[in-house]
Amino acid sequence: MITVELADDQGLVRAGFRALLDGEDDISVVAEAADGEEAVELAREHRPDVILMDVRMPRTDGLRATARISGDPTLSRTRVIVLTTFELDEYVFGALRAGAAGFLLKDVEPADLVEAVRVVAGGEALLAPRHTRRLIEAFISQEGSGVTDDSELTELTAREREVLTLVGQGLSNAEIADRLVLSPLTAKTHVARLFTKLGARDRAQLVVTAYETGLVTPGRR
Numbered sequence: 001m002i003t004v005e006l007a008d009d010q011g012l013v014r015a016g017f018r019a020l021l022d023g024e025d026d027i028s029v030v031a032e033a034a035d036g037e038e039a040v041e042l043a044r045e046h047r048p049d050v051i052l053m054d055v056r057m058p059r060t061d062g063l064r065a066t067a068r069i070s071g072d073p074t075l076s077r078t079r080v081i082v083l084t085t086f087e088l089d090e091y092v093f094g095a096l097r098a099g100a101a102g103f104l105l106k107d108v109e110p111a112d113l114v115e116a117v118r119v120v121a122g123g124e125a126l127l128a129p130r131h132t133r134r135l136i137e138a139f140i141s142q143e144g145s146g147v148t149d150d151s152e153l154t155e156l157t158a159r160e161r162e163v164l165t166l167v168g169q170g171l172s173n174a175e176i177a178d179r180l181v182l183s184p185l186t187a188k189t190h191v192a193r194l195f196t197k198l199g200a201r202d203r204a205q206l207v208v209t210a211y212e213t214g215l216v217t218p219g220r221r
Helices: 011-022 036-046 062-070 090-098 110-121 129-142 158-168 173-180 184-198 203-212
Strands: 002-007 027-033 050-054 079-084 102-105
Touching: 002 011, 002 036, 002 110, 011 027, 011 110, 027 036, 027 110, 036 050, 036 062, 050 062, 050 110, 062 079, 062 090, 079 090, 079 110, 090 102, 090 203, 102 110, 158 173, 158 184, 158 203, 173 184, 184 203
Parallel strands: 002 027, 002 050, 050 079, 079 102
Antiparallel strands: none
């Protein structure tokens, strides 16, 4: 059973999500939070598989709540999906950087929301390549050239840098294997090593790192 926590300051939104998700045989909503502070407290109490996190909430916003949850070792199995009404939202970029597994617009189709919960609970990052890439590019561009300190890449091998670049471009493990003429298992192993060396929780953070270090630049594929 996939356990879910809902964090949104609008009761009507929470009620709608609960009705949708509880209607699935393999999903159960175990907690509801009306603000970011409560979201963190309930996450520690229930340790849900997935949290649907609104961005703008009282006391503690979704960005800070996501960072606290992602940084808590006891919640290493909990994944956060950020919800927003704006596709290009600076808070969403911050949440991806802080460790969110991905983001969804609040007007998402019901079937897509259910599928997103299953994907993230299964350990995958929720990366809609077009939307996520556009979001990251927009805010990297606002910061200047898009190239920041790349010292965190010093421990990577040349091959690992290649793999990180392709992850940043939105390629799957299978596509990376095909591009670099590797076995699927070898490509998967390289990605796993990137998680360890860069301290990333999931693929979303690898994508952000690829842009922030200049391996991938806005407008270039």
